[in-house]
Amino acid sequence: MIDWEKDEEKRKNAIAFVEATQALIDSEGLEKISIRKIAEKAGFHNSTIYLYFKDANQLILLASLKHFNAYSRKLSEYGAMIASPTDKFLAVWQAFGETVFYKPHIFRNFFFGKYSDNLTPIINQYYRLFPEEKPVYTGEIEEMYYGGNISDRCLQILKPLTGVEATHVTADNLQLVNTIIVACLKQLLDQICADTTLDPDDINDQMIQMICYIVGIE
Secondary structure (H helix, E strand, O other), X not given: OOOHHHOHHHHHHHHHHHHHHHHHHHHHOHHHOOHHHHHHHHOOOHHHHOOOOOOHHHHHHHHHHHHHHHHHHHHHHHHHHOOOHHHHHHHHHHHHHHHHOXXXXXXXXXXXXXXXXXXXXXXXXXXXXXXXXXXXXXXXXXXXXXXXXXXXHHHHHHHHXXXXXXXXXXXXXXXXXXXHHHHHHHHHHHHHHHOOOOOHHHHHHHHHHHHHHHHOOO
């Protein structure tokens, strides 16, 4: 693949492919995305995309990160504003749900799709293309945000609750609690993807209730 980071023109071409993918996702949805359509939208031949990216799936993940911008800004604020571990934990999950359940197909693919176990390089690549969108986080939230997969991300924000009196999260059950939370998230994403008439806010409320029950927050 082309090393577009060392060539401004090639970097602009890579941006054009990502932005074309973003536009197609917004207008046609994930199911109708193809290399041919992306290339046509960006004004290139199909084969040119493979000089920059592995496949359409990689482009779709990069394009999906645009929908994280509002969530990213909230996370940047939370790091400095919220001191309580439980309050920060719930605030991060609340903001996350307000993002993913409004675009459930996009984020089910992002967190449970083809490249969902290798998110860190995707996220880094996106911010190399769009550095103006890159937020600044505290160390704890940054480690979560750049986690390699959804399980890693969830674990990073769960860890500070270990041993906190207001929860029943311990070093012994930490991994199990995390696994259950991820399973609940996937089930809710599957549910709202299958029935688009469901209210995203209601689904988010369900998620918060589930998470509070799982970790023991009253």
